[in-house]
Amino acid sequence: MNRQTLEIAILDNDTLAAIGLRSILADAVPDVAVRIFTSFAQYVDDTPEMFVHTFVSERIYLEYVDFFVRLGHRVIVLASGEGRVVNAMSVDVSQNEKGIICSLLNILEQGHHSNPNATLRSEDELSPREIEVLALIARGFMNKEIAETLNIGLTTVISHRKNIQDKLHTKSVSGLTIYAVLNGYVDLRDI
Numbered sequence: 001m002n003r004q005t006l007e008i009a010i011l012d013n014d015t016l017a018a019i020g021l022r023s024i025l026a027d028a029v030p031d032v033a034v035r036i037f038t039s040f041a042q043y044v045d046d047t048p049e050m051f052v053h054t055f056v057s058e059r060i061y062l063e064y065v066d067f068f069v070r071l072g073h074r075v076i077v078l079a080s081g082e083g084r085v086v087n088a089m090s091v092d093v094s095q096n097e098k099g100i101i102c103s104l105l106n107i108l109e110q111g112h113h114s115n116p117n118a119t120l121r122s123e124d125e126l127s128p129r130e131i132e133v134l135a136l137i138a139r140g141f142m143n144k145e146i147a148e149t150l151n152i153g154l155t156t157v158i159s160h161r162k163n164i165q166d167k168l169h170t171k172s173v174s175g176l177t178i179y180a181v182l183n184g185y186v187d188l189r190d191i
Helices: 015-028 040-045 058-063 065-074 097-112 128-138 143-150 154-168 173-182
Strands: 006-011 032-037 053-057 075-079 089-092
Touching (some): 006 040, 032 040, 058 065, 065 075, 089 097, 097 173, 128 143, 128 154, 128 173, 154 173
Parallel strands (some): 053 075
């Protein structure tokens, strides 16, 4: 089965912050195309309705709130603190990277991941042992701890980890963690 590429927009005049978020999203979500817009005019000149999600800075959201309210749950506000934006999902960008990733996971886990057809091809499906290893990676276990927990050799763990990274097309722990949570291999509360 072919995977469909998700289209995600980031609307923020802080280019450095937008590039950082794009990097996190690219590591975390397989087959994603992230477009960065530095102004509202650029964004609306494109096709805003085609984006599965739009991450928008709090300032731009508040300036064009009527427009963004119509897009509903597809809009995620990049807020500088919790609870400042009413009637919108938000991510507190003042927290550390792990906190941001956990916030993104919460949003995706609540059913706002709009691509249920984004599944692995059969040759890329994880084996039961790879799923066990992936779940332990997501829970923060190191290779040696995984080997001890599963009663397998360290070399075997490293081999499984490489296979998982190749199949999921990501080497980052955050990307592997998000995949594990979205597919129910680990509960968000366990990471």
